[in-house]
Amino acid sequence: MSKGLFINLPSHGHINPTLGVVKELIERGEEVTYLLPEQFKEKVENVGARVKSYNCSLGIYKFADPGKIKDNILNYLKTFEALAEIVLNSEEKYDYIVYDQVLAMAELFGRKLHTPTVCSITTFVFDENFINNIKEAAMMYSDFDNRISCLLSEDNEIITIANRLRNQYNIELPPIKELIGTKGTISVVYTSKYFQPFSDRLDDTYKFVGPSIAYRKEQSNLSDIINKANGKRKVYISLGTVYNDSAEFYKKCFKAFESLDYEFIMSVGKDTSIKELGSIPKNFCVYNYVPQLEVLSKADAFISHAGMNSTNEALFFGVPTILVPQSVDQPFVAGRVAELGAGIALDNESITPELLRESLEKILKDDCYKNNIKKIKQSLREAGGYKTAANYIQGITKTA
Template identity: 30%
Template sequence: MPRAQKPAHIAMFSIAAHGHVNPSLEVVRELVARGHRVTYAIPPSFADLVAETGAEPRLWNSTLPTDDAPEDWGTELIDNIEPFLDDGIQALPQLIEAYRGDEPDLVIHDITAYPAPLLARRWNVPAIQLSPNMVAWQGYETEVEPIRAELRATERGRAYYARFRSWLEEHDMASVTDPDRLVAHPRRCLALIPRAMQPHADQVDESVYTFVGACQGDRSHQGDWQRPANRAPGTKILLISLGSAFTNEPGFYRACIEAFRDLPDWHVVLQIGKFVDPSELGDIPGNFEVYSWVPQLAILRQADAFITHAGMGGSQEGLANGVPMLCVPQAADQFGNADMLQALGVGRHLPKAEVTALTLREAVFSLVNDPEVAVTAERIRREMSAEGGTARAADLIEAELTERDGVLTDRSLVGGRRR
């Protein structure tokens, strides 16, 4: 694929959440390495992480709940979606000012960065969505319409949609007649997930969506991990992590410790997050390492099994390394991801309410000892590798730049159409 003819200013927009920032980081790092100037609009808590890629953080203040208080997201659907609209509305003036006199040539953005398409329209530049999870397929609207209808039947839901439409109209986006289309139906999208994790993948519009797979790279800056030298050859490695947000689960961690305590042929790395103190876990067996945070990818490259909450980031890291996964989802899309991994034949979905030391141990052993799981995991690992990952994502972004400049002539390079 032809490279962009000249360096460009590319602006990336996201929110202060690991599950939304992390998938884009290696793509941004690659674009910087190719000579582009990348600015990354992000709240201050993620500025250092962004700066490590070589991009310039453009700071704005967010009103979204943080990982320190995940309970602030509430329990109902409207509780989960209102904060994104509120945050987008208050962020837009900040972002306009942050880019005044330094407008980009191209906008790339996370699915939750609602101001980004509005800014691209304002600046008359292309926008590419970078989706860290599943995308819409033919028939998607029919499946979700009952949920939307239920939401619109409430006073709070009607007010949400009215406010969203008014905001879009105010900023010359009246053509987006349904606010849900802003996220679910972008003009162009790179799905930063493997095709294997996409429901109804054969019904996805390939002229809009391209699956590039896991965008991983050199994570040496996050630290390294090596299996202890005193462990016998053949000792199996188990990683246990519930991610970064829903980690206040001391009872779950105690069940994990009981499940794998002192097993001579297993070594366990347990990440407990920042809410739980190791003293709450009781006696730590000699075959366990316990940390508040671990370099997950470095461990997965050596792991034999992974107990995970089935966030999309961890799910695809497990797939990319051919590691069988026991999924104990906690919230949001994790339940669907767990079901997808089970359907693929590389995982098991263990509901949180059914977690005991016995169910954990039996599920992990059944995964690791099943030869069909190993064969399937290796096949998916190879398929993901062929999707192109970081380099392909950067190629497609550069193709958008060259097309804008009138350089690109091969229509097949950008999904079979000129836009």
């Protein structure tokens, strides 16, 4: 029996893809310890892992905000220092370490402990090829790199933490370029090679396993939601778990679709008060939460924030999508879907009810979107999901 250590940050989008993998490994007899913030403890314990909590205030979704970079670099280094204290001072020995791509410096734990590592990549592989070939990514990276380089060499608080890491653990902060496109002994990528841009330029240590579609304990019976659709075409609307406090967007959807003969299932998240949305059209069912996988399996169209997990899940079920990216990697995800003809990408800043209605009618009535999705859907399903990810993880312990 092998012992594995998973390390993650406080984000549903980064934790959820690993749950099926962890459950599968445990069912195969592996012992899994999972390091993550306390608020996600129950979610991971439900799949059988032993959880160790750590303090993390990392704000990854504003990481490139010019006004937040110093705070986020400090939080990133403090998070890494907290993890180093747990991992490097522990008497426990692990056969492999699985770390999230955002926590790229955790790969250093593997080097220090002579333990094989797995980088868990829940979005695209953002390596130098990706950055150099996509103008927007190159511009964002260049500005980000310049700001971080200045902070690492000039900011006293950051230098103090860097010195502690050097003195206590003999760890030198790597150049920012080493953190972009980081990879472990292998990297498990939760999409398909076909959907990944420039995948032909990646080496074979990147293992594309597709979305980790597995049972989630929080899912509920969908019958009451679907029954309200009265057999009509069903459109699912969700901005995910992070950028969902957007009453203005939801009201635009009401105005755009209230006269259409479709049924709309809208998930607004826990931070939005449904009462504050005002009058809800008769063809809308609005919830703070819905079981997304179940809804997507029945949906005819999806209006989404272009989060990677939600997008992969929609493509897995063959659902054409209107994408309204909010931040971080989402514009790149939306761009890739549009490039492959599987959906329509809209600009969140200039979106109107008229444009939303026109786009929805287009993806529902133009068969080209359904046809273009077929190849992506097939590639995602053939990638193998969480069972294949577990195979790759177990494989590195045999070759290490």
